[in-house]
Amino acid sequence: MKIEIWSDFACPFCYIGKHHLEQAIGSRTDIEVEFKSFELDPQTAIHHDENIHELIAKKYGMSYEQAYENNQRIIQMAAEAGLTFNFDQMKTTNTFNAHRLTQFAKTKGKGNEFAEAALHEYFSNGAFLNDETTLLSIATSVGLAEQEVLEVIRSETYDTEVRNDEEQARQLDITSVPFFLIDGKYAVSGAQPVTAFQSVLAQVDEKNQREKPIILNTDESVPHCDDDHCAIL
Incomplete structure (x- = not known):
């Protein structure tokens, strides 16, 4: 089973939904999870003078108290998922560079590890995801090579990979995140509870079992190929 997750580093529900899914997966080793890039606001500035409460109030036309x-x-929702969010220290920024580094990390088999580390640092520790030193520290903490990371940060490499993910999202009519696509045909949207993910995974397992080829003849004495050789018996 493969699960693709369209997500943004600025999305708190993406981090919560990711952890709910991971809890639903548990110790299963037959599920591949891939992080896909999605920018909620591609035009957002790198630096903001306002804190997150002020930005939310302005964006949604509410009072500071309501945003807070x-x-x-x-x-509280994050805490129930086992996560610690620190909104007072959060540093809102454009997430494109973090997405580019995720795409690079995927080429090294570290995409999910980098995404998890970046989300944790952003939501829990107030990391500024457009600072070269911060991004380098996150990337090397999951085993990425320092010089290669610096080359990515200081260039425009992996722009295309980010845009490809976002174009795929447009083709799938994805307008909000997190968005989970299972085996390319089963969709789940939003930070669903663990039980909902467990139910979905069970349903997909059942469908996959029903869709296996039906063996009509089990006679293995006829010509066939296996992992070792092809034989005429």
Whole structure:
């Protein structure tokens, strides 16, 4: 089973939904998870003078107090998922460079590890995801080579890979994240609870079992090929 997750580093529900999915997967080793790039606001500035509460209030046309209370509810939801969110230290920024580094990390088999580390640093530790030193520290913490990471940060490499993920999202009519696509045909949207993910995985398992080829003849004495050789018996 393969699960593709369209997600953004600025999306708190993406991090929560990711952890809910991981809890639903548990110790299963037959599921491949791939992080896909999605920018909620590609035009957002790298630096902001306002804090996250002020930005949310301005964006959604609410009072500072309403924005603060809403963020407190998200913090509680994160805590229930086993995560620690620190909105007061959060440094809102453009996430394109973090997405580029994720695409690079995927080529080294470290895409999910980098995404997890970056989300943790952003939401829990107030990391600024457009600082070269910070991005380098996150990348090397998951085993990526320092010089290669610096070359990616200081260039425009992996721009195309980010845009390809976003174009695929447009083709699939994905307008909000997190968005989970299972085996290319089963979709789940939003930070669903663990039980919902467990139910979905069970349903997909059942469908995959039903869709296996039906063997009508088990006579292995006829010509066939296996891992070792091809034989005429």
